[in-house]
Amino acid sequence: MSKHRPSNPLPPAAPGPARRPHSVWERRVFRNCFTRRGKTCRLKNWSFKVQYQGRRRTFSLAGRTRAEAALEAQQIYEAIVNEGWQAALELQRLRRRGGAAVRADAGAVPLLKSDLAYWEHRLIQRRYREARLRAGAEFSARIEHEGTHAYFPLGTDDPKGAAATAREIYQTVVGSGWAAAFTRFERELTLAISWSDNPLAITYATLFTFLTTPAPAAPPAGDRRLKPLLVLEPDVTAHSCLRYWLDRQPGFTCRAVHRTAAEALEAIKLAPDAPPVLVLLNRLAPDAAPLVEALRLRWPELPVFPYRLHEDSDQIFISTSGVSGGYIFRRRLPTALFDPLQPIAAVPSLTAADAARRIRNYFQSFFGDPPAATPPLAPVALTNREQEVLNLISRGCLDKEIAHLLDISIWTVHNHLKNIYDKLGVHNRTEAVLKYLQR
Secondary structure: OOOOOOOOOOOOOOOOOOOOOOHHHHHHHHEEEEEEEOOEEEEEEEEEEEOOOOEEEEEEEEOOOOOHHHHHHHHHHHHHHHHHHHHHHHHHHHHHHHOOOOOOOOOOOOOOOOHHHHHOOOEEOOOOOOOOOOOOOEEEEEEEEOOEEEEEEOOOOHHHHHHHHHHHHHHHHHHHHHHHHHHHHOOEEEEEEEEEEEOOEEEEEEEEOOOOOOOOOOOOOOOOEEEEEEEEEOOHHHHHHHHHOOOOOOEEOOOOOOHHHHHHHHHHHHOOOOOOOEEEEOOOOHHHHHHHHHHHHOOOOEEEEEEEEEEOOOOHHHOOOOOOOOEEEEEEOOOOOHHHOOOOOOOOOHHHHHHHHHHHHHHHHHHHHOOOOOOOOOOOOOOOHHHHHHHHHHHOOOOOHHHHHHHOOOHHHHHHHHHHHHHHHOHHHHHHHHHHHHH
């Protein structure tokens, strides 16, 4: 028996809404029985047994009739083949929690991720599209698999076309992994540059990756004062995106993004007349520390700043911990991420001390006395449950974790979040926590 096929031949899994099952599925369902004190006892519920990819499991079905049970068995099998065992177990858990039988003629069951209707219900229109180099509106989708998620622009405002693309992205993630999906499809990411660690001071912007590299920025005619950047980023699918926008920071130029420290050092050797004036490196790059050590031996005053690439801006706050001096996060346009260093064009050189002074003055300017005409913040009446949800958000809990801790459904968590955003006048988790703490 093949490792990747069920123990008995079954009809191929096909995406689509609920339908009347093939007769083979009615032959596959059965009522379990057991012997007790010499008497055979038959269970009321129908069951279904499947073996796939070396795993075997018997599912207890909710359908009351053979046809309803057969339809449910068919959908469980399709979930296993198309989305994995965990998806099938989650589907069964949702049915048990709802307590409703599966109707063969109604289709009132949780949709599978292989169904277009599933993705049509999850199309969203994202804010902060300044870095999206295309005209017109489009849908996006949040793709989640095995605890990881990312947002993908779908290139169209047609719901069916967008849903088809979202399903294709998800199936690529499941079948080939996240790296393959990032190579084949453009994705949304958040670039967050840490200018100071304690207090933590960050400028960030929402960017979009490119499948084809756009043209570099044309330098101003006769301007030789552009300061070269050295950038270390292990994720090659983000290189063209980073280069495009960092090359557009006033006073700076970025001609390449390097994957490894060795590659970056080799580039410096090949261009000895254009040493880097500022270094940006991904905090998670495995060879970031050796690169900094090598650069500091040669240029002790070279400014070096870490950054992170996040799936969305909420992750900036979630990944923040152990900061005793407080923090300030400032969203900027993609062309204004280097605002803390401006004005920079007239400065002949940039030292670490000069950069630190500019950064300190820039962020301190936001903590002056508020204008007299500024009205005080009005109190916000959150319910006890909304305050519990907000407290868990501030601790970095995800929606699923909040649902588990409070013993509520994930849909109830989403409703609470919507109410919190409306009451506080914010648009994401980070803004909600920051604004509530200010009151």
